[in-house]
Amino acid sequence: MASAAGPSLAAHPRRWAALAVIVAGQLMIVLDNSIMNIALPSAARDLGISDADRQWAITAYSLAFGGLLLLGGRVADFVGRKRALVVALVGFAGASAIGGAATSASMLFAARALQGAFGALLAPAALSLITVMFVSTRERARAFSVFGAVSGAGGAIGLLAGGALTEYLDWRWCLYVNAPIAVFAAFFALRLVPESKAHGARRLDVPGVVLATGGLVSLVYAFTHAAKQTTGADGLPSTVGWGDPTVITLLAVAVAALAAFVVLETRTANPLLPMRVVLDRNRGGSYLVFLLLGAGLFAMFLFMTLHLQVVLGWTPLKAGLGFLPFALAVIASAGLVARLLPRVGPRPLLVTGLAMASAGMLLLVRTTPDSSYASTILPSALIIGTGLALVFVPASSTALLGVEDHDAGVASAVLNTAQQVGGSLGLALLNTIAIGAFTGKLTDLVATGADPRSAAVLATAQVHGYHVAYVWGAAFFAAGLVVSLVVMAVSRKSMPDPEDEAAGEPAVAVA
Numbered sequence: 001m002a003s004a005a006g007p008s009l010a011a012h013p014r015r016w017a018a019l020a021v022i023v024a025g026q027l028m029i030v031l032d033n034s035i036m037n038i039a040l041p042s043a044a045r046d047l048g049i050s051d052a053d054r055q056w057a058i059t060a061y062s063l064a065f066g067g068l069l070l071l072g073g074r075v076a077d078f079v080g081r082k083r084a085l086v087v088a089l090v091g092f093a094g095a096s097a098i099g100g101a102a103t104s105a106s107m108l109f110a111a112r113a114l115q116g117a118f119g120a121l122l123a124p125a126a127l128s129l130i131t132v133m134f135v136s137t138r139e140r141a142r143a144f145s146v147f148g149a150v151s152g153a154g155g156a157i158g159l160l161a162g163g164a165l166t167e168y169l170d171w172r173w174c175l176y177v178n179a180p181i182a183v184f185a186a187f188f189a190l191r192l193v194p195e196s197k198a199h200g201a202r203r204l205d206v207p208g209v210v211l212a213t214g215g216l217v218s219l220v221y222a223f224t225h226a227a228k229q230t231t232g233a234d235g236l237p238s239t240v241g242w243g244d245p246t247v248i249t250l251l252a253v254a255v256a257a258l259a260a261f262v263v264l265e266t267r268t269a270n271p272l273l274p275m276r277v278v279l280d281r282n283r284g285g286s287y288l289v290f291l292l293l294g295a296g297l298f299a300m301f302l303f304m305t306l307h308l309q310v311v312l313g314w315t316p317l318k319a320g321l322g323f324l325p326f327a328l329a330v331i332a333s334a335g336l337v338a339r340l341l342p343r344v345g346p347r348p349l350l351v352t353g354l355a356m357a358s359a360g361m362l363l364l365v366r367t368t369p370d371s372s373y374a375s376t377i378l379p380s381a382l383i384i385g386t387g388l389a390l391v392f393v394p395a396s397s398t399a400l401l402g403v404e405d406h407d408a409g410v411a412s413a414v415l416n417t418a419q420q421v422g423g424s425l426g427l428a429l430l431n432t433i434a435i436g437a438f439t440g441k442l443t444d445l446v447a448t449g450a451d452p453r454s455a456a457v458l459a460t461a462q463v464h465g466y467h468v469a470y471v472w473g474a475a476f477f478a479a480g481l482v483v484s485l486v487v488m489a490v491s492r493k494s495m496p497d498p499e500d501e502a503a504g505e506p507a508v509a510v511a
């Protein structure tokens with residue numbers, strides 16, 4: 001039946017072409033999360049950014065993106081998801097161009113924050129459009145397989161692209177490259193993507209916006225600041241750590257603001273985040289899985305990159321190529337997962353995928369300063385990539401299962417927020433743990449008579465730190481597996497009928 005709220009679209013005839021446009025926008029966001037890590041050392045040298053300040057090129061983006069996602073999701077619901085998508089794409093292109101043309105550190109940091117703000121509007125708009133365009137089980141599974149492949153493999157592709165652009169052109173092209181992608185996507189979005197918006201009450205919950213944004217910004221910044229690298233009194237690398245007064249204050253502010261936000265959302269008539277979205281056990285479980293997945297995945301990219309470039313001495317381009325098998329494994333597996341999802345349901349796929357990802361992380365403990373890529377890193381990359389494909393598709397689908405059209409944007413924003421906060425948490429926690437393990441190992445080696453200035457000794461200590469981080473990353477994936485088994489109750493029978501397209505597509509409310 002058509003929605004009473006507006007005209008209906010049984011099966012948008014250009015939905016697959018529209019998906020290509022939406023995925024192009026998502027790819028740009030995912031690429032930008034990793035591509036700037038490759039460009040940062042060159043940018044710092046060019047603009048005279050100190051070692052203490054250069055992390056702001058990453059932090060400025062993370063704070064704006066993570067802090068504004070919930071607001072971006074609700075704005076997309078209210079003003080129209082197509083309109084939000086186009087505005088976000090154009091804005092992201094402009095911010096990227098400003099960043100590429102930066103003549104000072106402050107100009108680069110401001111551009112990165114602007115990118116994050118437009119990304120926080122783009123990401124939930126893109127995901128919610130997929131939700132409302134693809135309503136049959138089979139087609140939605142296929143659409144999410146494409147989206148999941150891009151989300152999973154995009155980080156690795158970003159490392160490859162960043163290495164090539166930095167090595168053969170200039171670090172500025174790591175930002176400039178977003179502009180043509182965004183303009184191309186916006187041009188075709190105007191022609192191919194249908195408009196869709198929430199109907200009924202559309203008052204923005206301003207107190208909720210202030211509390212949620214303030215809480216998320218404080219939380220992400222606390223994690224990021226805790227992992228900020230310093231030099232200890234002994235001259236060895238260290239981090240600010242969790243006991244730092246700034247970190248403690250930020251965490252306290254975050255907890256207070258987010259707790260107040262939850263209380264407010266249960267009492268206001270037009271909540272920014274309706275509690276019905278997150279309290280459903282299957283959606284809530286999916287959000288937890290994405291949070292834990294982000295924690296492990298972001299850490300894997302960081303420490304594998306450090307191993308390839310710092311320990312093995314690979315160039316940025318060669319290190320990017322080292323991640324290519326991971327990306328190909330995700331892409332190759334996603335199509336199979338899409339066909340399996342309507343037949344077996346999400347839980348078997350989630351459990352198998354998270355078990356594979358955890359095992360692949362543990363296999364990385366076999367790496368040594370002189371071990372070969374083919375015998376240690378490559379098998380792990382293939383196993384982790386295949387496992388994550390088994391997770392991305394069903395978790396994305398389940399996270400939006402049963403969401404009303406009115407809440408599609410905010411439900412998508414929660415999914416992105418979970419992964420972003422999980423990534424920030426994972427990077428901060430595991431970076432702190434890895435540096436502590438490195439320092440402890442180096443101290444032990446020096447106590448046995450080793451020379452702390454020896455490259456071999458330093459490499460041994462560094463790899464030990466990475467090993468500890470890999471074990472913790474595997475633990476994050478394993479925790480996601482437990483959530484899939486204990487919290488989530490969705491089964492194949494709980495999913496919409498996979499043959500529903502034979503009886504006709506359900507109507508989708510559009511503006």
